Amino acid sequence: xADIAFRGVNKIYPNGFQAVHNxxxxxxxxxxxxxxxxxxxxxxxxxxxxAGLEAISSGDLLIDGKRVNDLHPRTRNIAMxxxxxxxxxxxxxxxxxxFPLRMAKVPAAxxxxxxxxxxxxxxxxxxxxxxxxxxxxxxRQRVAMARALVRDPVAFLMDEPLSNLDAKLRVQMRAEIAAxxxxxxxxxxxxxxxxxxxxxxxxxxAVFKDGHLQQADTPQQLFERPLNTFVGSFIGSPSMNxxxxxxxxxxxxxxxxxxxxxxxxxRGLEARFEDPGGAAGLVAQVGLRPEDVVDPHLAGEGQxxxxxxxxxxxxxxxxxxxxxxxxxxxxxARLHADHRLHAGEEVAIGIDPARLYLFRADGNALxxx
Amino acid sequence: MQMRNARTAPYLFLAPFVISFLIFGAYPIVRxxxxxxxxxSGPEAQHFVGLDNYLYLxxxxxxxxxxxxxxxxxxxxxxLQLPLSLGLAILLNRPDVRGRDVFRFIFxxxxxxxxxxxxxxxxxxxxxxxxLLNASLHALFGLPLTTRWLSTPExxxxxxxxxxxxxxxxxxxxxxxxxxxxxxxxxxxxxxxDGAGRWSQFWHVxxxxxxxxxxxxxxxxxxxxxxxxxxAFLLLGNSSGPDQAGLTIVMYLYxxxxxxxxxxxxxxxxxTLAGMVLILSLIQxxxxxxxxxxx
Numbered sequence: 001x002a003d004i005a006f007r008g009v010n011k012i013y014p015n016g017f018q019a020v021h022n023x024x025x026x027x028x029x030x031x032x033x034x035x036x037x038x039x040x041x042x043x044x045x046x047x048x049x050x051a052g053l054e055a056i057s058s059g060d061l062l063i064d065g066k067r068v069n070d071l072h073p074r075t076r077n078i079a080m081x082x083x084x085x086x087x088x089x090x091x092x093x094x095x096x097x098x099f100p101l102r103m104a105k106v107p108a109a110x111x112x113x114x115x116x117x118x119x120x121x122x123x124x125x126x127x128x129x130x131x132x133x134x135x136x137x138x139x140r141q142r143v144a145m146a147r148a149l150v151r152d153p154v155a156f157l158m159d160e161p162l163s164n165l166d167a168k169l170r171v172q173m174r175a176e177i178a179a180x181x182x183x184x185x186x187x188x189x190x191x192x193x194x195x196x197x198x199x200x201x202x203x204x205x206a207v208f209k210d211g212h213l214q215q216a217d218t219p220q221q222l223f224e225r226p227l228n229t230f231v232g233s234f235i236g237s238p239s240m241n242x243x244x245x246x247x248x249x250x251x252x253x254x255x256x257x258x259x260x261x262x263x264x265x266x267r268g269l270e271a272r273f274e275d276p277g278g279a280a281g282l283v284a285q286v287g288l289r290p291e292d293v294v295d296p297h298l299a300g301e302g303q304x305x306x307x308x309x310x311x312x313x314x315x316x317x318x319x320x321x322x323x324x325x326x327x328x329x330x331x332x333a334r335l336h337a338d339h340r341l342h343a344g345e346e347v348a349i350g351i352d353p354a355r356l357y358l359f360r361a362d363g364n365a366l367x368x369x
Numbered sequence: 370m371q372m373r374n375a376r377t378a379p380y381l382f383l384a385p386f387v388i389s390f391l392i393f394g395a396y397p398i399v400r401x402x403x404x405x406x407x408x409x410s411g412p413e414a415q416h417f418v419g420l421d422n423y424l425y426l427x428x429x430x431x432x433x434x435x436x437x438x439x440x441x442x443x444x445x446x447x448x449l450q451l452p453l454s455l456g457l458a459i460l461l462n463r464p465d466v467r468g469r470d471v472f473r474f475i476f477x478x479x480x481x482x483x484x485x486x487x488x489x490x491x492x493x494x495x496x497x498x499x500x501l502l503n504a505s506l507h508a509l510f511g512l513p514l515t516t517r518w519l520s521t522p523e524x525x526x527x528x529x530x531x532x533x534x535x536x537x538x539x540x541x542x543x544x545x546x547x548x549x550x551x552x553x554x555x556x557x558x559x560x561x562x563d564g565a566g567r568w569s570q571f572w573h574v575x576x577x578x579x580x581x582x583x584x585x586x587x588x589x590x591x592x593x594x595x596x597x598x599x600x601a602f603l604l605l606g607n608s609s610g611p612d613q614a615g616l617t618i619v620m621y622l623y624x625x626x627x628x629x630x631x632x633x634x635x636x637x638x639x640x641t642l643a644g645m646v647l648i649l650s651l652i653q654x655x656x657x658x659x660x661x662x663x664x
Contacts (some may be wrong), residue, residue, distance in 0.1 A: 084555050089577070090578075100564055103565050142508065
């Protein structure tokens with residue numbers, strides 16, 4: 001059990017490349033924190049610094065208030081699950097699970113008992129005498145988990161542990177890992193590039209880009225209140241549409257000018273943004289999530305956009321509709337599949353002002369309420 | 370016509386190998402086996418003796434001298450070469466060693482030289498008074514300059530082992546380097562986090578990871594050592610050294626067959642050596658558990 005804190009942590013490689021910039025991030029005891037971002041964003045480096053596999057160039061890493069920068073990985077008592085699982089191929093499942101305990105010189109009887117307990121918890125008991133080469137991907141994954149769990153570590157680190165599994169197993173293991181973490185209550189730091197994993201598993205999600213932490217928040221907050229366009233478009237699938245536009249005071253409330261069309265926003269933005277009227281002039285981009293596009297018949301007067309359908313994808317009950325607005329801005333909308341649309345059709349889509357995201361020219365969001 | 374071409378083509382492609390194998394591989398093997406049942410004097414005169422050559426061999430003190438010399442050489446060179454070449458490989462596999470490639474080349478380079486040249490080189494190195502080895506030992510430990518490495522019975526095998534070490538350590542190092550590079554780096558990271566120190570990592574990750582190559586190298590160097598001939602021949606000549614201290618099995622075969630003219634007895638020695646190497650390799654494979662399913 002441990003609190004973990006990064007204080008102004010930097011990672012600069014000998015060749016001058018800076019992988020992590022001035023990271024400040026606190027992880028509470030028992031929390032499940034997911035670090036997410038595109039490849040090369042610094043999330044794995046951060047995890048490896050926490051494990052002690054990478055040296056910290058500057059700044060402090062604290063575990064339970066104690067600076068551990070210079071502590072050997074062994075003495076940090078942190079367990080890690082690797083992307084490739086890194087199981088010892090010549091040891092049996094039992095040998096793998098027992099290894100950390102043997103290295104810690106735990107008495108033999110206790111080693112057996114603890115390994116067996118963890119193996120039972122993860123339903124590995126029938127496989128104890130097998131070698132990793134004869135296990136399925138999911139079983140190997142569980143052995144890696146068991147090897148991490150058996151030590152009773154202060155924290156679990158997981159580096160893309162599900163990326164080698166097929167889609168169905170991934171969904172299953174996602175739930176199992178989350179449930180296991182809740183059961184053991186061990187602080188867990190989980191790295192992934194998959195925003196669905198991040199959103200479904202984490203108590204909090206830290207979004208990284210180019211070595212900078214963009215935002216660390218609950219999944220709900222990240223989705224509803226992204227601090228910038230990167231977080232806005234990274235979280236959610238398909239990505240948020242970002243449309244260059246202006247907001248100006250209009251007749252009744254504010255008016256959005258978008259692809260040459262004027263949309264009356266009324267007072268819809270006031271529920272979410274601090275001072276939409278005052279800040280209106282600063283808005284350079286409007287974010288519109290595909291699922292927030294509403295049926296034009298349900299949209300209020302003057303809250304419609306017009307365009308031509310380019311492509312549709314049918315997903316059972318829903319369809320993804322890609323359409324070009326009048327100024328050829330491409331917009332994706334997630335619509336009910338009752339009324340199938342086809343390429344070339346001229347259509348209208350409705351906009352709910354209360355669900356728009358507003359960003360300034362520098363990409364940062366307008367202050368939320 | 371077309372059809373027939375298609376049928377005969379594969380045989381024609383195979384023919385050069387098959388024919389040369391039959392002439393230069395299969396025939397000599399069979400011929401030598403038959404030959405080992407005869408007493409011969411030169412290529413013409415032969416007299417069938419059945420298994421007498423083999424029975425005589427068992428009671429031949431010179432053969433057992435040769436066997437004991439060869440076994441000493443094999444044990445000594447494998448026991449020294451293996452740890453040394455593995456150690457060098459581990460050292461030169463570290464990314465933080467400067468000039469790795471230069472060192473790899475230097476350690477491998479003895480293999481690029483001809484054996485004759487190497488032997489000449491070592492004649493000079495081992496020479497009394499002016500030789501590099503005596504000079505070094507004198508400078509470092511004050512040992513006498515007059516040590517005659519190649520003409521003192523107790524020193525002949527150590528000298529041969531030393532030359533073999535210089536010749537083959539770098540070569541085995543290359544095998545180990547390749548093996549080390551095939552060990553998954555994440556295993557070391559996992560072991561580090563699991564609390565394993567350097568020695569434990571070597572024992573639990575490196576050694577199991579390179580085991581197949583390790584066994585391969587052990588078996589191959591044992592076989593190679595048992596076939597020791599050229600080196601001893603070049604350094605010691607026909608004489609096989611003082612007190613037969615440098616007499617190896619193949620050297621004994623050569624003396625009987627090509628100096629003494631009894632090709633039958635030489636063939637029997639050859640087949641006995643082959644049998645010994647086979648048994649030794651099987652024992653090594655059995656001890657290390659190679660070939661068993663990894664379950």
